[in-house]
Amino acid sequence: MSFSRDDILIFTNLLRVSDDPMWVRIRTLLQERGIDAKTSILVESFPDDTSFYFGVLITKDGSVIQYGFDYLGKEIQNGQFSEWQDLTQQYKDMPYCKSVKTGMILRDEEIR
Numbered sequence: 001m002s003f004s005r006d007d008i009l010i011f012t013n014l015l016r017v018s019d020d021p022m023w024v025r026i027r028t029l030l031q032e033r034g035i036d037a038k039t040s041i042l043v044e045s046f047p048d049d050t051s052f053y054f055g056v057l058i059t060k061d062g063s064v065i066q067y068g069f070d071y072l073g074k075e076i077q078n079g080q081f082s083e084w085q086d087l088t089q090q091y092k093d094m095p096y097c098k099s100v101k102t103g104m105i106l107r108d109e110e111i112r
Contacts, residue, residue, distance in 0.1 A: 002098035003044060008106060011042040015057070021076045022053065026069055029081055035059050039110075043103035044096050051079075056087070056096055058103045060111075064091045 003011070014023055015037050027037040035057075044056035051072040057065050068083030091100045 002096055003102075005102050005106070008041065008043050008099065008103055011045045012040075012106070014045070015040065015042040022069070022071075022079070025071075025077050025079050026053075026055075029069075029079075030057075033084075035065070041103040041107050041110075043099040052082075056091075056100065058100065058107055060107070062088070062104070062107070064088045064100055 014020070015026065018024070030037050030040070036059075039060035041058045042055060043058060044054065046054055048054040048068070051070065053069040055067050055069065057067070059065065064087045066083065066085045066087050067081050069079055070082035071079030087094060091097055094100075
């Protein structure tokens with residue numbers, strides 16, 4: 001599955017400014033890993049199971065990170081990343097490569 005430019009802009013806006021408890025928690029967890037949500041682009045985001053969200057983001061420096069946000073059996077504000085994988089070197093072989101390429105263009109536009 002790949003998402004459109006408009007979808008990616010919506011995902012990125014949710015990541016950066018939403019007051020929803022899930023997005024607040026994800027921002028906190030990213031910050032703990034040294035990633036600024038305000039300069040990252042979220043190119044994939046969807047529920048992948050009960051109490052689990054899948055995401056792929058591009059950091060300001062161009063790293064491509066896949067995460068799984070899990071809050072099974074706990075309040076969403078206590079959720080954790082149960083998956084975290086740096087895909088910077090292999091995203092071109094992944095199913096969401098088109099979304100990442102679109103996100104890279106958006107990131108480059110923001111940097112200019």
